[in-house]
Amino acid sequence: MPRPIQATIHPEALRANLARVRLAAHDARVWAVVKANAYGHGVARVFEGLRGADGFAVLDLSEAQSLRALDWRGPVLLLEGVFEQRDLELCSRLDLWHVVHTEAQIDMLSRHKTQLPQRVFLKMNSGMNRLGFAPERFRSAWARLNALPQVEEISLMTHFAHADDAVGVQAQMQVFHDTSHDLLGERSLANSAAVLRHGADPQVAADWVRPGIALYGSSPDHGLHNAAHWGLRPAMSLRSQLIGLQALKAGDEVGYGGLFKAPQAMYIGVVACGYADGYPRHAPSGTPVLVNGVRCQTVGRVSMDMLCVDLTPVPQASLGSEVTLWGQATAGQVLCIDEVAAAAGTLGYELMCALAPRVPVVVEASAESDRH
Ligand SMILES: *Cc1c(COP(=O)(O)O)cnc(C)c1O
Numbered sequence: 001m002p003r004p005i006q007a008t009i010h011p012e013a014l015r016a017n018l019a020r021v022r023l024a025a026h027d028a029r030v031w032a033v034v035k036a037n038a039y040g041h042g043v044a045r046v047f048e049g050l051r052g053a054d055g056f057a058v059l060d061l062s063e064a065q066s067l068r069a070l071d072w073r074g075p076v077l078l079l080e081g082v083f084e085q086r087d088l089e090l091c092s093r094l095d096l097w098h099v100v101h102t103e104a105q106i107d108m109l110s111r112h113k114t115q116l117p118q119r120v121f122l123k124m125n126s127g128m129n130r131l132g133f134a135p136e137r138f139r140s141a142w143a144r145l146n147a148l149p150q151v152e153e154i155s156l157m158t159h160f161a162h163a164d165d166a167v168g169v170q171a172q173m174q175v176f177h178d179t180s181h182d183l184l185g186e187r188s189l190a191n192s193a194a195v196l197r198h199g200a201d202p203q204v205a206a207d208w209v210r211p212g213i214a215l216y217g218s219s220p221d222h223g224l225h226n227a228a229h230w231g232l233r234p235a236m237s238l239r240s241q242l243i244g245l246q247a248l249k250a251g252d253e254v255g256y257g258g259l260f261k262a263p264q265a266m267y268i269g270v271v272a273c274g275y276a277d278g279y280p281r282h283a284p285s286g287t288p289v290l291v292n293g294v295r296c297q298t299v300g301r302v303s304m305d306m307l308c309v310d311l312t313p314v315p316q317a318s319l320g321s322e323v324t325l326w327g328q329a330t331a332g333q334v335l336c337i338d339e340v341a342a343a344a345g346t347l348g349y350e351l352m353c354a355l356a357p358r359v360p361v362v363v364e365a366s367a368e369s370d371r372h
Pocket residue numbers: 033035079159190191192193210211212213214220
């Protein structure tokens with residue numbers, strides 16, 4: 001028998017989260033963002049649950065190729081555009097739309113030989129200072145693209161730095177509007193946080209929204225609102241089992257460095273899950289975990305292949321008892337990945353993306369996919 005650890009992908013949750021985002025996005029079309037191998041879930045594994053999206057947004061050409069191999073004929077957008085000249089040939093061959101954020105990318109387009117003009121998303125740096133044309137360069141970039149026979153349609157795009165916090169999106173919205181209000185083309189501005197928090201403003205939802213994290217059931221502003229508040233369900237569950245039990249006396253230590261000392265006699269369980277599985281090593285004693293669906297806490301240091309749990313809340317736990325590191329227990333109780341991430345000083349984003357290749361992943365069979 002392999003180690004009992006397994007990740008399960010839930011297509012029903014992906015479908016429900018997509019519907020939740022649509023509800024917040026007015027009539028905007030939805031790019032399902034599946035970069036970073038669908039935030040660690042696997043592009044092919046989320047495809048069934050997310051095929052109701054209007055398009056898929058990716059970073060790597062290989063992800064775009066996977067989508068075409070899955071027979072997705074709809075729009076695919078390269079969020080950072082092309083990296084070198086010959087990438088444009090693949091864009092032509094696979095009919096990929098791509099972001100243009102530098103003059104160098106416009107140069108490449110101007111040299112590209114194609115019969116089929118391409119659709120591009122021109123990106124403005126409206127204040128985040130990561131990718132995009134500064135406002136004073138944006139209009140000349142638009143004019144340059146507009147004059148190219150290789151370009152069929154130009155859409156306008158920007159990205160918010162503060163959609164998830166109290167600063168909000170207003171200042172960047174103003175820059176975007178002032179710079180581009182009279183330019184033709186569809187608009188795309190909002191990530192998950194912007195859709196859920198500010199999507200009621202049709203100018204924020206615009207023509208296309210670009211949710212990622214919300215589709216996977218993690219809250220984009222966890223410190224303020226949890227996933228349940230937003231009506232999001234975990235798309236991934238990481239589950240394992242108890243493979244060892246220890247009866248501790250008061251004063252006994254647990255794990256490397258003896259970081260945890262039993263305050264009284266207690267039972268702990270040893271879980272087949274460690275940092276080599278993608279569980280955060282920085283999760284301190286007290287990080288939440290479900291044993292048989294009951295909320296417990298970790299004790300001691302997370303090691304490469306194991307971690308330990310205080311079994312006080314589940315005296316009936318035994319070898320083989322189910323342990324849910326995040327997501328949904330088989331019996332339905334939920335431990336949001338954001339809570340584990342917060343305990344470890346990071347975000348749900350990082351934990352889901354870091355799921356280790358050694359963890360077997362299965363896609364939950366759903367009533368819906370049986371009908372296809
Ligand atoms: C990753 C990304 C998104 C999705 O962001 P979430 O916070 O996961 O919703 C949207 N737009 C761009 C440009 C991105 O790179």
